[in-house]
Structures are given as structure tokens and as C-alpha cells.
Amino acid sequence: MxxxxxxxxxxxxxxxxxxxxxxxxxxxxxxxFKNKRMRKGHGGEQNQILKTNGSNEEVLLExxxxxxxxxxxxxxxxxxxEPLPERLEEVEVTIHTISSTGDGxxxxxxxxxxxxxxxxxxxxxxxxxxxxxxxxxxxxxxxxDNVKLLTPSPYRDDSLVKCQYFASCSGCQFxxxxxxxQLAHKKTIVEKAYKNFSNLPPELIPVIGxxxxxxLQYGYRTKLxxxxxxxxxxxxxxxxxxxxxxxxxxxxxxxMKKGTRATIDIEDCPIGTxxxxxxxxxxxxxxxxxxxxxxxxxxxLLRESTERISKADYEVSKEDLENDxxxxxxxxxxxxxxxxxxxxxxxxxxxxxDDFNFVNPAGxxxxxxxxxxxxxTQYIREHILPLSTLDSTGPKIKHLIDAYSGSGLxxxxxxxxxxxxxxxxISASSITSANNNAxxxxxxxxxxxxxxxxxxxxxxxxxxxxxxxxxxIDPPRKGCDESFLKQLVGYGPARIVYVSCNVHTxxxxxxxxxxxxxxxxxxxxxxxxxxxxxxxxxxxxxPQTGHVEGVAVLKxxxxxxxxxxxxxxxxxxxxx
Ligand SMILES: C[S@@+](CC[C@H](N)C(=O)[O-])C[C@H]1O[C@@H](n2cnc3c(N)ncnc32)[C@H](O)[C@@H]1O
Numbered sequence: 001m002x003x004x005x006x007x008x009x010x011x012x013x014x015x016x017x018x019x020x021x022x023x024x025x026x027x028x029x030x031x032x033f034k035n036k037r038m039r040k041g042h043g044g045e046q047n048q049i050l051k052t053n054g055s056n057e058e059v060l061l062e063x064x065x066x067x068x069x070x071x072x073x074x075x076x077x078x079x080x081x082e083p084l085p086e087r088l089e090e091v092e093v094t095i096h097t098i099s100s101t102g103d104g105x106x107x108x109x110x111x112x113x114x115x116x117x118x119x120x121x122x123x124x125x126x127x128x129x130x131x132x133x134x135x136x137x138x139x140x141x142x143x144x145d146n147v148k149l150l151t152p153s154p155y156r157d158d159s160l161v162k163c164q165y166f167a168s169c170s171g172c173q174f175x176x177x178x179x180x181x182q183l184a185h186k187k188t189i190v191e192k193a194y195k196n197f198s199n200l201p202p203e204l205i206p207v208i209g210x211x212x213x214x215x216l217q218y219g220y221r222t223k224l225x226x227x228x229x230x231x232x233x234x235x236x237x238x239x240x241x242x243x244x245x246x247x248x249x250x251x252x253x254x255x256m257k258k259g260t261r262a263t264i265d266i267e268d269c270p271i272g273t274x275x276x277x278x279x280x281x282x283x284x285x286x287x288x289x290x291x292x293x294x295x296x297x298x299x300x301l302l303r304e305s306t307e308r309i310s311k312a313d314y315e316v317s318k319e320d321l322e323n324d325x326x327x328x329x330x331x332x333x334x335x336x337x338x339x340x341x342x343x344x345x346x347x348x349x350x351x352x353x354d355d356f357n358f359v360n361p362a363g364x365x366x367x368x369x370x371x372x373x374x375x376x377t378q379y380i381r382e383h384i385l386p387l388s389t390l391d392s393t394g395p396k397i398k399h400l401i402d403a404y405s406g407s408g409l410x411x412x413x414x415x416x417x418x419x420x421x422x423x424x425x426i427s428a429s430s431i432t433s434a435n436n437n438a439x440x441x442x443x444x445x446x447x448x449x450x451x452x453x454x455x456x457x458x459x460x461x462x463x464x465x466x467x468x469x470x471x472x473i474d475p476p477r478k479g480c481d482e483s484f485l486k487q488l489v490g491y492g493p494a495r496i497v498y499v500s501c502n503v504h505t506x507x508x509x510x511x512x513x514x515x516x517x518x519x520x521x522x523x524x525x526x527x528x529x530x531x532x533x534x535x536x537x538x539x540x541x542x543p544q545t546g547h548v549e550g551v552a553v554l555k556x557x558x559x560x561x562x563x564x565x566x567x568x569x570x571x572x573x574x575x576x
Contacts, residue, residue, distance in 0.1 A: 052197045054477065054504035056101045062196040063099040064116045064141045071096070071107065072114060084115055085132050090147060093117045095126040100189040100504075102173035102546025105141075106130070116141040120258050121167040123177060125153035133259075143259070155181050162218055162270045169266060170258040172544040179217050183540060186211040186548040190538045193503040193550070198511035209537030212379065216371040217543040221271045222304040222351065223368045226280065228253045228287065229263050230296035247291050253284050253300070271544060273370075274328045275304045279341025282326065303362040304370070305349035307338040353377055353413060357440050360407050360433050367409065369541045376539055376549075377413040383535060383553045384414060384470055384497050397494050399464035401471045403455045403484075408434035410472045410499075411448050412441050420464060421448040428452040455480070459487040470495040479505030485512050489530055496531060496554040503538065503550035510552050532557050 052058060085091050093106035104122030107113070118141050119130050130144035146167075152158075161175040174182045187208055194205045214220055229252075231245040254266030267284070268277055279302040287300070314321070314329075314336040321327055321338060328339040342349050345363025352358075353373040360366050367373055385397055398419040402411040405423030407430050415421050415438075425431050431452040438448045451461060455475070462469070471493045473480065479502065480488075488496070489512075496513065500506035516529040531554040538548040 052504060052508040054197070054479065054502045054508070059193075059196075059504055060099055060101045060103075060118065060141070061139055062192065063097070063101070063105060064118075064139065066192075067096055067105050067107075067116055068114055068140060082111055082113055084113070084135050084137075084142065087132055087134070090129050090131050091117070091144075092150065093119060093128055093130045093144070095119065095122045095124050095128065095153065097124055098122075098185055100192055100546070104146075114140065117144045118142065119144050119146050121173065121176070122146055123153035123155045125151075125155060127151035145259070165254075165264065165266050165269075168257055168264055169254070170256040171269070172271065173546045175544050179213065179543065182543065183211045183213050186538050186540055189546075189548050190503050190536065190550055193507040194510075194536065196507075197504045198507040198515075200511050200515050204514055204533065206533050206536055209535060211538035211540055211548060212372075212375060214369055214372045214540045214543050215375065216369070218270045219273050219277075220369045220371050220543065221269075221276060222273055222370050223366075224269060224272050224276050224280065224302045225299050226254050226266060226269075226283075226302070227263060227299040228297050230294075245295055247294060250288050250291060251297075253287060272302065273304050273339065275339035275341045276302045278326060278328065279304075279343060282341070283343055301343050301345050301363055303342045303349050304351075305340055305342045305362070306352055307340075307350065308332075308352060308357075309336045309338055310334075311336060353409070356413055358407060358409065358412070358433075358437050359440060360437075361429065364427075364430060364433065365406050367541065372539060372541055373409075376541075377409070379539075379551065380410065380472075380497060380499070381414060381417065383551075384472070384495065385417060386495070386555065394494065395465070395467045397468055397470050399469040401458065401462065401464070401469060401493070402474075403458055403471060404474045404476070405434055405450060405472075406430050406474070408437045408448075408450065410474065411450070412437055412443060414472075415441075415443050415448055418470075419447070422458075422461065422464075423448065423450040424453055424455055424458045424461075425450070426452070426454055456483040456487060458484075459491055462491065466492045467494050469493040470497065472497050472499070473509075474499040475505075477502040477505065480509045482517070485509060486517060489513065489517070492530055492556060494556050495534075498550075498552045498554065500550045500552075501541075501547065503548060506550045506552060510554065513554055530556055 092109045094109055095104040095106040097105050099105050099118070102120070104119045104124070104126065106117045106119060106122070108115070108117070109127070115135070117130055119128060122128060127150040128146045129148040129150060131147045132142055132144050134143045136142065155178070156176050157178055158176050160178065163169070163172065163175060166172055166175045187210060190208045190211070194200065194208070198205065231247045252263045252265035254264050256262070257264045268280065272280065283300045283302065287294070311334065321329055326340060330337040330339060337352070342362040345361060347362050348359050349362045350357060350359050351366060351370055353370070358366065400411065400414055400418040400421040402421060402423040405411055405425045408423055411421045411423040411434065423434055425434065431450045434450040438445070438450070471488065473496065479500065498506055498510060510533065513529045513531045514533060534553040534555050536550070536552050538550055541547065541549045
């Protein structure tokens with residue numbers, strides 16, 4: 001059965017514009033991809049110059065095109081016009097690849113049809129019976145469910161699956177794949193992102209490094225937010241019409257069922273840390289006991305918090321701690337970490353990265369995989385300054401600018417390398433936390449300053465010479481805006497380190513920093529944006545899922561400013 005509401009759903013349960021199933025007549029003839037890369041995706045308005053928005057729809061389309069190109073010559077010769085299968089019809093499909101969106105992409109076995117089938121929870125080599133639930137005619141793909149695994153992929157190992165909800169819950173895509181395979185796949189995501197979305201010629205894209213794995217592949221998520229839906233007709237429960245809806249029974253509490261908007265009940269999520277899993281059980285019980293207080297749906301916050309206790313203090317309260325069912329104790333050598341789960345978004349939580357200590361409101365942004373943060377921050381420390389002596393002949397880099405700083409993760413973990421650091425974040429509460437965290441970690445205000453503002457306003461406050469400055473960028477999924485990028489190129493820091501949870505918008509932005517803003521109509525070449533890519537790799541912050549975090553290190557090339565002027569990039573920035 002196709003899931004309820006599936007007819008309106010696209011990748012990851014996001015809503016697509018309705019596309020009717022095509023008729024037999026319409027399905028004949030050769031295909032065209034219309035509006036490639038130009039359609040509005042799910043990320044809101046398209047940027048004027050930065051056309052890619054990194055949406056799942058856009059990314060999937062590139063992978064569909066690539067798969068068809070790779071098989072098309074062979075199929076072209078044999079293709080006969082044929083209708084697409086009806087909705088809910090079952091067809092046999094062989095999976096050829098995994099898309100960067102995490103779903104398997106396959107083709108029918110019994111015809112030479114050039115329609116690609118997008119089937120979640122499948123791996124290359126799987127042969128499956130797939131039930132069709134939606135065609136995207138112009139885009140040449142159809143969404144389908146895997147209803148029966150006929151022949152398993154050689155890469156698949158179902159004994160690795162740890163969650164009973166895997167293949168229903170939309171949270172994980174890869175539990176059936178060995179971890180090395182997941183990491184190799186994530187490297188291809190980074191490679192394809194730069195190939196498809198940077199607008200750079202291959203010679204300007206370095207060999208992508210191996211994706212760096214997470215020390216924990218389960219039990220890593222320090223934050224989970226399960227939710228439940230309101231009672232039927234709950235939207236009218238606002239009191240305005242005196243209708244207060246009540247729950248007649250406990251609703252499912254968990255995450256979205258893949259491909260639908262329905263919530264499925266998830267008693268336990270093995271991706272969460274032990275403290276978060278304990279918190280989940282406790283919160284589920286609380287909701288059950290207090291259901292009469294709810295009239296609509298809600299999202300529950302589960303956020304791990306750590307208290308570092310000396311071994312001596314631990315010995316004193318050991319018995320109590322070990323008997324407390326809400327506490328997880330971890331031995332950390334000289335210390336013990338007492339882990340609990342916080343559910344009040346305004347309550348403070350503490351997290352350690354090596355010996356750095358970060359305090360944030362439970363509901364505020366902080367990276368969700370604590371186990372990878374020591375490896376990740378060490379990598380940034382090792383790459384933020386020039387490696388080779390050849391590169392370090394210029395002025396010494398002494399200043400750090402941390403754009404999109406949040407509560408100061410990078411400013412604080414990198415501060416020992418710089419004389420001054422300046423963090424900027426649009427969230428005033430994150431900046432309050434960042435100032436507090438700098439103090440907690442012994443960094444004086446003379447060394448690290450933070451300002452609450454839009455990142456594009458940063459350039460009014462910079463006092464450090466560009467040749468002595470490195471800029472860190474870690475924006476939200478949508479990436480940077482044009483104003484920020486133009487001003488960054490105009491300022492011209494010696495180095496840029498760009499961290500991103502969306503490698504597609506990262507590739508787009510780096511394309512500008514390397515190829516130039518005007519590159520879209522002026523061709524490409526080293527120097528037009530003033531930077532070259534020194535290194536690129538992925539970090540696996542979210543094992544078992546299709547996500548990968550990208551880290552790109554850029555260095556300014558000799559003559560970068562002049563080249564930038566030639567192409568109008570810097571002039572535009574200066575005019576603004
Ligand atoms: C992915 S988080 C990174 C935070 C931090 N670097 C960290 O790792 O903890 C992105 C941050 O960008 C901030 N942000 C979003 N839009 C912004 C803007 N236009 N200008 C400045 N900061 C922005 C958010 O408040 C958030 O803290």
C-alpha cells in the first residue's frame with residue numbers, strides 16, 4: 001500500500017506541485033528536462049545570481065539526469081514508446097545508484113523505459129517490486145515504495161539494522177549499509193555537489209578527501225525532537241469558537257513516516273545518546289499522564305546535558321548516581337561525565353568538546369553529534385592556517401572572523417591560534433551564550449568579541465588587515481547571500497574556511513569565491529573570485545542518514561584582487 005497522503009508527497013515528505021499521471025499519448029516520444037536548475041525549490045525564493053537553492057528536488061533531478069545519461073545510449077537503441085505504469089501498479093526495478101538525497105534510483109527490468117524510480121531504503125544491486133505512487137513526468141522520475149526485496153544488493157547487510165522502525169521512519173536511510181559504504185557514498189555526495197552546483201570547471205575542483213567518520217555510529221545524537229499531532233480538527237481548538245478538542249487516545253509520538261506527513265510512534269531511537277533515550281521514555285510517559293492538558297499537537301525537546309565531576313566527588317555520591325535511572329555515567333579518565341536529558345528549551349545545558357565547555361539554552365542551536373566534535377574541531381585547527389612553508393611566506397595570519405558563529409564553537413576552540421577573534425551571529429541569544437562561553441573558557445573580551453547582526457553587516461566592523469585574517473563561514477542550509485559573498489570577496493581575507501550542512505549551497509557559494517560572481521556569463525578561470533580551493537572533504541555528523549557536512553578550505557591567490565577587479569566582482573562590492 002502506498003502511504004496515506006503519498007500522492008501529494010515528494011522527497012522526504014516535502015510537498016510538490018501536483019503533477020497528474022501522464023496519459024499514454026503524452027508518454028510517447030523523447031524527453032526534455034524543462035527548467036533545469038531554475039525552478040523554485042523548497043528553500044523559498046530563488047536568489048537572483050545564486051540560482052541553486054540546494055533543495056532535495058534540485059539535487060535529485062541532477063542525479064536522475066546523470067543516471068539516464070549513463071544508461072541512455074544503450075537504452076536509446078532499444079526504446080519503444082510506452083506508457084508509464086498506473087498509480088499503485090507494481091513493477092520490478094533494479095537499483096543502480098543512491099541519490100544524494102538518500103533514496104535508491106532504479107530502472108525497470110522488463111522494459112527499456114527511461115523513467116527513473118526513486119525508492120527509499122534501497123541500495124545499488126537491489127532488485128525490488130516497487131509500488132508507484134507518483135510520476136514527475138517532465139523530470140523523468142517517479143516516486144515508489146519498495147514492497148518486496150526480490151534480490152538483495154551485495155552491499156546490503158540487514159543484520160546491521162538496529163531500529164525496528166527502520167524503513168518506516170524518515171529519520172535514517174542507511175542502517176542496512178556497512179559504515180564504510182556509507183562514508184564512501186557521502187564522499188560521492190560532496191563530489192557531485194561540486195560537479196553539479198559549483199559552476200566550476202573540473203580543474204578548479206581538487207580531489208575530494210575521504211569523508212571523516214563519526215566515532216559513534218549509533219547513540220550519537222545529543223538532541224532529538226519527537227512530536228505528536230493534535231486531535232482531529234485540532235486547528236479549531238484555539239478557543240475562538242469555543243471548541244476545545246480533546247485527545248480521545250494517546251496519539252503516536254515520534255517522527256514522520258517516510259514519504260508521508262503522518263507521525264509514527266517511536267518508543268525508542270537508537271540514534272540518540274543513552275541520556276536522550278532515557279529522556280524520550282520519560283517524556284512519553286509524561287505526555288501520556290498529562291494528555292488531558294493538551295488540546296493540540298506538540299514537539300518535545302530532548303537535549304543531553306553533561307556535568308563534569310571529579311573522580312573524588314563521584315566516589316562520594318556514587319551510590320546515588322548509580323541508582324538514579326535518569327542519569328548516565330561515563331568514565332572519562334580523570335573525570336566522570338554525568339549525563340542527563342533536559343526538556344525545557346530555556347534551561348541551560350552544558351557540553352564538553354575536549355576540555356572546552358559550552359553552555360547553551362537547551363532549545364538553541366548546537367552541533368548534534370558531540371562524539372565527532374573533538375575530531376572535527378581538531379581538523380579545523382590543523383587546516384585553518386597555511387600548512388606549507390611556501391604558503392606562509394606572506395604576512396602572518398593573526399586574526400579570526402567567525403561568521404555565523406552561533407554560541408562560539410569555532411571562535412573558542414580556535415582562539416589559541418589567533419591574537420583577535422570576531423564572531424557574528426544574527427541570533428542575539430546565541431551571542432549572549434557566545435560571550436558567556438568565552439568567559440567560561442578563559443578567553444578575555446580583548447581577544448574575542450561577538451556581535452549580534454546579519455553576517456553581511458560584518459564588513460563594517462572589521463579592523464584586521466585582510467592579509468592577516470582568516471574568515472570561517474558556517475551558515476544555515478540555504479548558504480550565504482549575494483551581499484555577504486560580494487563583500488567577502490571585496491574584503492579579500494588570506495584564507496576562508498567554509499563549513500556547511502548543505503554541500504550543494506556550499507558548492508554554489510564556493511563557485512562564486514573561486515570563479516567570481518560574474519562567472520555565470522563570463523566563463524571561468526583561476527583568479528576571477530580571488531580564491532582557490534586548497535582542500536575539500538565531508539564529515540559524517542549523522543551516520544545512518546543521507547546527510548553530510550562539508551568542509552572547504554580556500555586560500556587567496558596571488559593577484560586575486562586585481563583579477564577580481566578585472567571581472568567586476570570587487571567593484572560591485574565596493575559600490576554597495
Ligand atoms: C549552522 S549554525 C552554526 C553555528 C556555529 N558555527 C556552531 O557550529 O555552533 C548557523 C548559524 O547561523 C546563524 N545565522 C543564520 N542566518 C544568519 C545571518 N543572516 N547572519 C548571521 N548569522 C546567521 C544562526 O543563528 C546559527 O547560529
